Amino acid sequence: MKKYYFFLLFWIIGITEALADSGAYNxxxxxxxxxxxxxxxILIMFVGIIAYLIYLDRKLTKLENQINYDD
Amino acid sequence: MKxxxxxxxGVLLLLYTILAGMLVPLKxxxxxxxxxxxxxxxxxxxxxxxxxxxxxxxxxxxxxxxKLDDRRSLEANNIFVENDGLMHATFALPQxxxxxxxxxxxxxxxxxxxxxxxxxxxxxxxSQSQIDSVQGARLMPPRPIDGLNSFEGMTFPYxxxxxxxxxxxYFHVPLWFGMILIFALAVYYNWRYLQSGDANADLxxxxxxxxxxxxxxxxxxxxxLWARFTWGQYWSWDVKQNMSAVAMLIYLAYxxxxxxxxxxxxxxxxxxxxxxxxxxxxxxxxxxxxxxxxSLHPGNGGNPGFGGDDLDNTxxxxxxxxxxxxxxxxxxxAQLFYRKDRLLEKLYEN
Numbered sequence: 001m002k003k004y005y006f007f008l009l010f011w012i013i014g015i016t017e018a019l020a021d022s023g024a025y026n027x028x029x030x031x032x033x034x035x036x037x038x039x040x041x042i043l044i045m046f047v048g049i050i051a052y053l054i055y056l057d058r059k060l061t062k063l064e065n066q067i068n069y070d071d
Numbered sequence: 072m073k074x075x076x077x078x079x080x081g082v083l084l085l086l087y088t089i090l091a092g093m094l095v096p097l098k099x100x101x102x103x104x105x106x107x108x109x110x111x112x113x114x115x116x117x118x119x120x121x122x123x124x125x126x127x128x129x130x131x132x133x134x135x136x137x138k139l140d141d142r143r144s145l146e147a148n149n150i151f152v153e154n155d156g157l158m159h160a161t162f163a164l165p166q167x168x169x170x171x172x173x174x175x176x177x178x179x180x181x182x183x184x185x186x187x188x189x190x191x192x193x194x195x196x197x198s199q200s201q202i203d204s205v206q207g208a209r210l211m212p213p214r215p216i217d218g219l220n221s222f223e224g225m226t227f228p229y230x231x232x233x234x235x236x237x238x239x240x241y242f243h244v245p246l247w248f249g250m251i252l253i254f255a256l257a258v259y260y261n262w263r264y265l266q267s268g269d270a271n272a273d274l275x276x277x278x279x280x281x282x283x284x285x286x287x288x289x290x291x292x293x294x295x296l297w298a299r300f301t302w303g304q305y306w307s308w309d310v311k312q313n314m315s316a317v318a319m320l321i322y323l324a325y326x327x328x329x330x331x332x333x334x335x336x337x338x339x340x341x342x343x344x345x346x347x348x349x350x351x352x353x354x355x356x357x358x359x360x361x362x363x364x365x366s367l368h369p370g371n372g373g374n375p376g377f378g379g380d381d382l383d384n385t386x387x388x389x390x391x392x393x394x395x396x397x398x399x400x401x402x403x404x405a406q407l408f409y410r411k412d413r414l415l416e417k418l419y420e421n
Contacts, residue, residue: 029299029300030300032235033097033122033234033235033236034233034234034235034236034300035235035236035238037235037236037239037296037297037300037301038093038235038236038238038239038242040296041239041242041243041293041296041297042089042242044289044292044293044296045242045246045289045293048285048288048289048292049285049289049404052285052404053404056404056407056408056411059411060411063411063414063415063418066418067418
């Protein structure tokens, strides 16, 4: 499963790069006084923290299953 | 509820950070002007584009200067306002300037009753063909700029390259401050483990390092995005970028070290020692080496601390709560990991 996360990451980077080539990405990021850079930063942090919580959630699920087996 | 007051405080501080950090407007400023060069002796009309400015609304008493130094400046003799964000100022440049240089940079100052004064440093480059500084001093007598308006209300500073992205000061920068505080707390628990052999202290240190590494990686990613649209590329091989990446690799090796050993006690002892050394390496990597050379980051390259226009008092009112908020939030995540680890440990004991 971990392998697929890496593929997903590269896929997102690839999409971003393709957008960067098209110029529309640059145009948007520089518009409105670069406010979209701030939006991007907040999105990265949001996605990173949520991904961490999902990781924790899965670990807890595993732990719960182990406890259930013991009963 | 009483035990969890710090989680509530952390979330409230983050809420405040996001609301204040996103809603407080930027101070009016000058984005660009055209042309940015002129010859002495001619009459030049400069188009001035403003950001968040109210040229049309503050039309009464709108004034503009080209400033040479602290004493000498040249006031515009005619100003035409097109709209709130665009105006044209005409300057009659004297035949000679009080300088012996061939090309002289002059700063542009625009002032009106709503926005207050905005400055664009080294805005126009004046070239003079004949150099006669004595005659120039006579043509441009010292005249102070007085009666400037000041902007009323709470604003963040306007910085030419950053513009709105100055708000990243409340998201990207506190991640690093929070990371350092969290790593420092991890060192405290590692030390406690080495003193007492308490397994819980080891688990606390592990959870804190997990969150610190998360913050560090997020800091690198958000910094790369900010750098792309400020310095031109995601990774500029800036010394602080490199050194923080090295610090992250050092901390990632902590998990490798833990995973490499099966004996629980040996694992805890060695990783505690490693974490203390990693923190001892982190401080010079982030705070000493970047100061020794040139860095794109503010507050580096021999110039200690950031302040002035990079962090004014209004920004401090959001920046410091942001650091506390992000740190408490990180501690909350660390506590969840710690509780999970302790449960796991209990499960294997029985």
